[in-house]
Amino acid sequence: xxxxxxxxxxxxxxxxxxxxxxxxxxxxxxxxxxxxxxxxxxxxxxxxxxxxxxxxxxxxxxxxxxxxxxxxxxxxxxxxxxxxxxxxxxxxxxxxxxxxxxxxxxxxxxxxxxxx
Amino acid sequence: xxxxxxxxxxxxxxxxxxxxxxxxxxxxxxxxxxxxxxxxxxxxxxxxxxxxxxxxxxxxxxxxxxxxxxxxxxxxxxxxxxxxxxxxxxxxxxxxxxxxxxxxxxxxxxxxxx
Numbered sequence: 001x002x003x004x005x006x007x008x009x010x011x012x013x014x015x016x017x018x019x020x021x022x023x024x025x026x027x028x029x030x031x032x033x034x035x036x037x038x039x040x041x042x043x044x045x046x047x048x049x050x051x052x053x054x055x056x057x058x059x060x061x062x063x064x065x066x067x068x069x070x071x072x073x074x075x076x077x078x079x080x081x082x083x084x085x086x087x088x089x090x091x092x093x094x095x096x097x098x099x100x101x102x103x104x105x106x107x108x109x110x111x112x113x114x115x116x
Numbered sequence: 117x118x119x120x121x122x123x124x125x126x127x128x129x130x131x132x133x134x135x136x137x138x139x140x141x142x143x144x145x146x147x148x149x150x151x152x153x154x155x156x157x158x159x160x161x162x163x164x165x166x167x168x169x170x171x172x173x174x175x176x177x178x179x180x181x182x183x184x185x186x187x188x189x190x191x192x193x194x195x196x197x198x199x200x201x202x203x204x205x206x207x208x209x210x211x212x213x214x215x216x217x218x219x220x221x222x223x224x225x226x227x228x229x230x
Contacts, residue, residue, distance in 0.1 A: 004158075034218075043120070043206055043221030044159075090159070103149075103172060104219065106159040 002027045002093050004107035012113040019063075019078040021110050023091030026072065033074040034092040034104065035065055044090060050074065061085070086114045118142055120222035122207050128228045131197055137225045139190040139207030145220070147213035148190040150182060153204040153224070165190060166213035197229045 007022040025031055032051050036044040048059025055067040061084075065076045074091060088111050092104040120141045129135050141148060150162040164172035165184040179201075181193040190207055204226050208219040 009156075036221075041223065043122075043208075043223045044219075045221070046218055049218065103161050103164060108156070108158045 002031070002095065002105045004091050004093050004105055006089075006091050006107035006110050008110055009108065010111045010113065012115060013081045014115050015083055016080050019076070019081045019085065019112065021076040021089050021091075021112065023065075023074045023076065023107060024072055025074060025091070025093045027093055027095065029095050031093045031095065033065075033067060034094075035059065035063070035074075035076050036090045036092060036106075037061075038088040038090065038109075040087075047076070047089075081112075081114045083114050083116065086112055088112075120207055120209055120220050122205075122222040122225050124225060125223065126226045126228075128230060129194070129197065130230055131199075133197075134193070134195040136194065137192040137205055137207075137227075139192075139222055141188055141190075141207075141209035141220070141222075143209060143220060145209040145211050146187055147210045147217075148184060148187070149208040149210075149219065150190065150192050151206040151208065153206055159206070162192075164213055171213055194227075197227075199229050202227055202229045 003026045005024045034049045035047040037047050038044050047063050048057050050057050050067045058064045063078045088109045090109045091107040094104050123138045147166045152160045162176045163182045168184045179196050183191040204224045206224045207222040210217045210219045
């Protein structure tokens with residue numbers, strides 16, 4: 001079975017500061033990893049995903065994440081926070097292609113607040 | 117309309133009512149999903165349809181009944197719900213129902229059961 005742990009249900013940063021949202025996963029097979037963002041009263045939007053290849057992946061809105069197999073982590077970062085980044089962020093994992101049909105498993109989410 | 121749309125956006129219903137949630141995707145995808153999002157809990161996958169056939173049902177109570185008449189439309193029929201069923205219900209679609217495939221989400225229906 002796969003699982004995702006997001007450390008910190010709420011993270012608060014100052015505008016212009018580094019954003020770091022933590023995600024650790026558990027998977028017995030090579031994973032595919034995703035970060036989604038949810039703005040108030042909206043559905044989830046894909047920020048970025050890791051499938052294979054380069055372990056540092058870049059997404060929309062200046063976000064990036066690095067897959068670290070040894071640490072079973074996929075932390076999300078952004079060098080400089082904007083007020084518009086305030087939202088709920090979800091990390092998700094699924095099994096890699098070719099090993100069955102398994103759905104996304106989501107973490108509980110981290111609410112990011114940006115302080116002016 | 118583009119992407120994934122859901123109606124209604126908000127719904128208040130009594131425990132004896134029958135209502136339906138509607139989802140429509142305009143992306144030409146072959147797979148559709150229903151998720152339940154409750155406060156302080158991870159997203160819960162409820163149902164998965166691939167080419168109008170149900171391929172996943174995660175032990176959802178029978179008071180939730182999905183229907184997928186074609187690959188663009190997905191319904192969730194509700195009857196005799198409980199207050200704990202109050203949540204945001206999200207619909208999603210993807211090109212196929214395989215692993216590692218990006219899902220596109222609708223804005224959700226906020227359901228309140230009184």
